[in-house]
Amino acid sequence: xxxxxxxxxxxxxxxxxxxxxxxxxxxxxxxxxxxxxxxxxxxxxxxxxxxxxxxxxxxxxxxxxxxxxxxxxxxxxxxxxxxxxxxxxxxxxxxxxxxxxxxxxxxxxxxx
Amino acid sequence: xxxxxxxxxxxxxxxxxxxxxxxxxxxxxxxxxxxxxxxxxxxxxxxxxxxxxxxxxxxxxxxxxxxxxxxxxxxxxxxxxxxxxxxxxxxxxxxxxxxxxxxxxxxxxxxxxxx
Numbered sequence: 001x002x003x004x005x006x007x008x009x010x011x012x013x014x015x016x017x018x019x020x021x022x023x024x025x026x027x028x029x030x031x032x033x034x035x036x037x038x039x040x041x042x043x044x045x046x047x048x049x050x051x052x053x054x055x056x057x058x059x060x061x062x063x064x065x066x067x068x069x070x071x072x073x074x075x076x077x078x079x080x081x082x083x084x085x086x087x088x089x090x091x092x093x094x095x096x097x098x099x100x101x102x103x104x105x106x107x108x109x110x111x112x
Numbered sequence: 113x114x115x116x117x118x119x120x121x122x123x124x125x126x127x128x129x130x131x132x133x134x135x136x137x138x139x140x141x142x143x144x145x146x147x148x149x150x151x152x153x154x155x156x157x158x159x160x161x162x163x164x165x166x167x168x169x170x171x172x173x174x175x176x177x178x179x180x181x182x183x184x185x186x187x188x189x190x191x192x193x194x195x196x197x198x199x200x201x202x203x204x205x206x207x208x209x210x211x212x213x214x215x216x217x218x219x220x221x222x223x224x225x226x227x
Contacts, residue, residue: 006227029197031213033215035217040219041219042116042217042218042220043202043215043217044155044217044221045214045215048214056177058214064184090155095195100146100158100161101158101215103148103155103156103157104155105154105155106153106155
């Protein structure tokens with residue numbers, strides 16, 4: 001069955017370190033998204049991609065970057081981790097605007 | 113810009129009673145509206161959506177939602193709540209403007225169903 005996975009599921013790092021969170025989907029969807037979830041804010045968009053070699057900034061993109069070298073993967077990189085980036089990160093994919101999309105299980109990141 | 117409001121942080125209801133989780137939205141055009149549920153330490157699960165057509169939408173686990181264009185609302189309902197419905201619920205609108213096809217989420221409402 002098709003799925004969307006994230007790794008690692010939990011990560012502890014120190015401020016200033018570079019961290020990469022992986023997202024892999026086997027739906028063959030063109031659209032992929034990264035969100036962060038914080039109490040009281042719901043999910044906020046970090047970056048998104050409409051296809052290979054396409055990346056775009058979302059609402060809270062500062063300090064994050066993504067790359068899209070193939071359809072299946074959209075890794076999220078924190079260039080220099082900050083304590084404010086402690087959060088739960090969700091990856092999602094969808095085929096078109098009317099569909100519900102599929103969300104990964106999340107990565108819980110703690111920056112000390 | 114599109115936005116979603118969920119006016120209640122927490123909703124408590126007794127098991128067997130009807131439940132309502134409220135959602136209002138603001139969009140420039142026709143909305144694509146969604147409800148998701150999140151159980152502890154899990155990702156989001158899709159419940160139902162409104163794209164067009166009948167204003168009353170039925171979804172998973174006995175949930176339904178009513179689209180009201182004049183009130184810009186999309187409230188989630190269930191006739192008889194179960195303890196297992198206790199979770200965090202998110203309303204979302206598909207944003208076709210600033211951020212392409214992404215979802216704009218409300219802050220979430222925590223539903224507690226008491227036995």
